[in-house]
Amino acid sequence: MSAHLNAALREGDNPELTEERRKATFDTRKLADEFFGSHLARRRREIAKAIDAIPELHDTKPLPFMTREEKVEEAARKVFTLSKHITDIVDLSNNRETQSLNEMVIGIEGMPISLHFAMFIPALQGQADDEQKREWLDRAIRMEIIGTYAQTELGHGTNLRMLETTATYDKQNKEFILNSPTLTSLKWWPGNMGKSCNYAIVVANLIIDDKLLGPHSFMVQLRDENSHETMPNIQIGDIGPKMAYNSSDNGFLKLSNLRIPRRNMLMKHAKVQEDGTYKKPPHEKLAYSAMVHVRSHMITQHAMLLAYALSISTRYSCIRRQGYIDPKKDEVKVIEYQTQQHRLFPHIARAYAFAFAGTESIRKFEIMKRSLEAGNIELIADLHALTSGLKAVVTYLAGQGIEQARQACGGHGYSMASYMGEIYGVGIAGCTYEGENLVMMQQLGRYLIKAVKSVKEGKKPTGYVAYLAHAGQRHSLIDCRPNEGYAEHIRAFEHIARRQTFRAAERLQKYENSGLSTEQAWNNCTVELNRASRLHTRLFIACNFYERVLDVEDMAVREVLEDLLHLHLNYELIDIASYALEAKKIRPNAVSLVDSWEITDREHRSVLGRRDGHVYENLFKWAKSSDLNQNDVLPSHKKHLLPMMLNARKQSKL
Numbered sequence: 001m002s003a004h005l006n007a008a009l010r011e012g013d014n015p016e017l018t019e020e021r022r023k024a025t026f027d028t029r030k031l032a033d034e035f036f037g038s039h040l041a042r043r044r045r046e047i048a049k050a051i052d053a054i055p056e057l058h059d060t061k062p063l064p065f066m067t068r069e070e071k072v073e074e075a076a077r078k079v080f081t082l083s084k085h086i087t088d089i090v091d092l093s094n095n096r097e098t099q100s101l102n103e104m105v106i107g108i109e110g111m112p113i114s115l116h117f118a119m120f121i122p123a124l125q126g127q128a129d130d131e132q133k134r135e136w137l138d139r140a141i142r143m144e145i146i147g148t149y150a151q152t153e154l155g156h157g158t159n160l161r162m163l164e165t166t167a168t169y170d171k172q173n174k175e176f177i178l179n180s181p182t183l184t185s186l187k188w189w190p191g192n193m194g195k196s197c198n199y200a201i202v203v204a205n206l207i208i209d210d211k212l213l214g215p216h217s218f219m220v221q222l223r224d225e226n227s228h229e230t231m232p233n234i235q236i237g238d239i240g241p242k243m244a245y246n247s248s249d250n251g252f253l254k255l256s257n258l259r260i261p262r263r264n265m266l267m268k269h270a271k272v273q274e275d276g277t278y279k280k281p282p283h284e285k286l287a288y289s290a291m292v293h294v295r296s297h298m299i300t301q302h303a304m305l306l307a308y309a310l311s312i313s314t315r316y317s318c319i320r321r322q323g324y325i326d327p328k329k330d331e332v333k334v335i336e337y338q339t340q341q342h343r344l345f346p347h348i349a350r351a352y353a354f355a356f357a358g359t360e361s362i363r364k365f366e367i368m369k370r371s372l373e374a375g376n377i378e379l380i381a382d383l384h385a386l387t388s389g390l391k392a393v394v395t396y397l398a399g400q401g402i403e404q405a406r407q408a409c410g411g412h413g414y415s416m417a418s419y420m421g422e423i424y425g426v427g428i429a430g431c432t433y434e435g436e437n438l439v440m441m442q443q444l445g446r447y448l449i450k451a452v453k454s455v456k457e458g459k460k461p462t463g464y465v466a467y468l469a470h471a472g473q474r475h476s477l478i479d480c481r482p483n484e485g486y487a488e489h490i491r492a493f494e495h496i497a498r499r500q501t502f503r504a505a506e507r508l509q510k511y512e513n514s515g516l517s518t519e520q521a522w523n524n525c526t527v528e529l530n531r532a533s534r535l536h537t538r539l540f541i542a543c544n545f546y547e548r549v550l551d552v553e554d555m556a557v558r559e560v561l562e563d564l565l566h567l568h569l570n571y572e573l574i575d576i577a578s579y580a581l582e583a584k585k586i587r588p589n590a591v592s593l594v595d596s597w598e599i600t601d602r603e604h605r606s607v608l609g610r611r612d613g614h615v616y617e618n619l620f621k622w623a624k625s626s627d628l629n630q631n632d633v634l635p636s637h638k639k640h641l642l643p644m645m646l647n648a649r650k651q652s653k654l
């Protein structure tokens with residue numbers, strides 16, 4: 001490809017990176033159009049340009065140099081500034097546009113209205129009836145109120161049925177009385193609940209006439225809308241610093257005989273009438289809709305976190321020279337080492353595969369939402385199974401990829417100048433929030449076991465589990481002949497996933513037949529079941545990648561995506577680094593593959609990943625700007641260490 005077509009080439013860049021960009025065999029803008037979808041890719045460029053023109057939206061100093069209070073304040077300042085411009089910059093109803101704006105301006109460390117957009121608004125959309133939407137949703141969208149989603153408790157998060165917060169219906173006053181009856185029932189973790197929000201959707205166990213009716217959602221006002229002071233009967237605060245996400249004020253909440261009107265229970269599906277008559281929802285798990293919404297969006301979000309880490313380390317690997325391959329020649333760029341390529345390239349392939357899988361999970365969510373609005377609940381189970389598996393596999397593998405990308409940067413990767421520490425901390429949080437990964441795997445496991453049962457009954461499951469009915473079609477990698485195409489790889493993959501799912505199902509059956517209770521038998525098989533879920537999900541990601549590549553029209557882009565697909569399928573199948581052949585093919589395009597993610601320096605917040613490649617001079621600038629360098633001798637040193645040493649010296653002279 002002729003060099004002038006490469007959109008990432010600029011005058012004055014580090015020549016090491018320019019040399020890489022000149023090797024590109026495709027147009028990075030066209031690949032960006034595939035990675036994000038052409039609409040979002042274009043909008044991201046427009047959003048980045050709009051932000052460039054508003055200096056108040058730029059970082060005042062690098063986030064790693066800020067204290068927690070400064071971070072919280074900086075995020076609040078930016079949200080306030082954004083609120084004046086936001087509707088000129090993005091279409092607020094478009095989650096991915098709004099999310100991109102958030103990542104570019106505020107970053108990944110959290111901000112005061114993350115949960116407002118991620119869960120409060122989606123929960124209202126999914127669970128409030130029309131009258132309730134008129135009362136709260138419009139105000140929420142205009143940001144007159146800020147809300148969060150308060151479900152997890154100090155003592156319970158995963159097992160929702162054991163939540164201890166109660167909402168007892170008082171027929172006489174037509175009110176619910178909310179209580180946190182024990183220490184372990186305190187709400188714990190909800191994002192932005194500590195200091196920022198004035199409302200929350202609180203998930204509590206509904207009790208009518210002493211009958212426990214399970215978790216339901218209630219609108220609770222936490223703070224006065226004018227003074228922002230905590231409302232009576234409520235105790236609230238921040239839970240303290242975390243591994244990452246420290247711009248966010250995750251909070252705790254204690255409710256003590258708090259009375260709220262009957263109509264504060266979200267009543268689109270389940271309903272409580274004035275006389276206390278309870279009407280069940282059409283599907284028991286509709287109250288979990290906000291979680292499914294976030295899970296379906298987490299996949300693209302984690303593909304992006306992986307992309308951040310890989311573009312930092314791939315660019316850096318091309319400006320970092322260390323050691324020799326030929327001792328008679330100059331030191332080489334570390335990207336030339338076979339081990340470096342094996343460390344990074346399979347994860348680059350995964351970042352593309354995850355982004356495509358994420359686009360598909362969002363598409364499926366939208367289809368399910370529309371069909372639910374038409375009264376059809378059939379797609380809920382399929383989507384729950386798909387997003388449970390994807391959420392667990394992608395967050396875990398993205399975490400692994402980010403950590404490999406950090407290690408690929410050597411010592412500088414450990415400095416926050418690389419920003420890798422924050423990317424990793426934010427990435428792995430996804431393994432825990434929205435359902436602990438190993439638990440979500442079991443949700444998919446239940447679905448797979450049902451599919452096996454239906455195959456055994458002679459039925460033919462459709463959709464993502466159709467391959468389970470192809471039992472008997474044995475296929476292994478040994479059967480694969482060179483050049484037989486990707487379909488052969490997919491069939492081998494299907495065989496492995498199918499074999500594992502049947503193995504888990506048979507083991508479960510064996511335990512059940514032996515007289516164990518269903519639950520005990522299940523627990524004895526969960527390792528096998530989770531393996532099946534993992535393989536099923538990795539198969540889905542691979543198939544989706546394959547199908548996606550078939551749709552690409554631009555031949556140069558399609559060719560490089562096929563190289564990545566080939567690497568991905570081999571890597572996934574063999575579960576070890578790919579052959580040298582694939583590495584050699586990817587090598588000339590490595591920088592352009594990461595340039596195609598079009599992550600701006602503002603968004604990256606990484607000295608090592610700078611687009612212009614001028615790393616070393618900027619690392620030195622970074623070090624000079626450390627707070628600790630503002631005084632030659634630190635005040636704390638004067639206060640503690642100096643007296644200690646002086647005292648020690650005095651003692652030795654005595």
Ligand SMILES: CCCCCCCCCCCCCCCCCCCC(=O)SCCNC(=O)CCNC(=O)[C@H](O)C(C)(C)COP(=O)(O)OP(=O)(O)OC[C@H]1O[C@@H](n2cnc3c(N)ncnc32)[C@H](O)[C@@H]1OP(=O)(O)O
Nearest residue numbers: 082102114117118157158159160285288384433434435446
């Ligand atoms: C101005 C600037 C603007 C900028 C804007 C920026 C915007 C955006 C910023 C975005 C940033 C995003 C940051 C995100 C931050 C993180 C948020 C994190 C929030 C949370 O973590 S909320 C809490 C989440 N909690 C959980 O996920 C709990 C996990 N537990 C569960 O989900 C359930 O307990 C579990 C494990 C599913 C079990 O449920 P249970 O009721 O016990 O059910 P069973 O296991 O018995 O299964 C019975 C049956 O039900 C089916 N089932 C279960 N769940 C579902 C479901 N959700 N949907 C459909 N079906 C479901 C299950 O499969 C079983 O079916 P069977 O047919 O097998 O019987």
Ligand SMILES: Cc1cc2nc3c(=O)[nH]c(=O)nc-3n(C[C@H](O)[C@H](O)[C@H](O)COP(=O)(O)OP(=O)(O)OC[C@H]3O[C@@H](n4cnc5c(N)ncnc54)[C@H](O)[C@@H]3O)c2cc1C
Nearest residue numbers: 149150151152156157158189190191429432433434435438
């Ligand atoms: C950054 C962050 C943000 C969050 N934001 C929010 C928020 O906004 N709102 C909110 O309500 N919550 C929030 N949470 C809480 C989060 O949703 C929960 O922490 C999460 O769902 C996991 O639940 P847990 O903490 O109860 O884990 P636990 O269930 O206690 O997990 C501990 C271990 O037990 C295992 N385990 C548990 N149950 C089973 C089982 N049935 N079978 C096998 N193994 C099991 C798990 O696999 C894990 O290894 C947030 C958490 C984090 C980290």
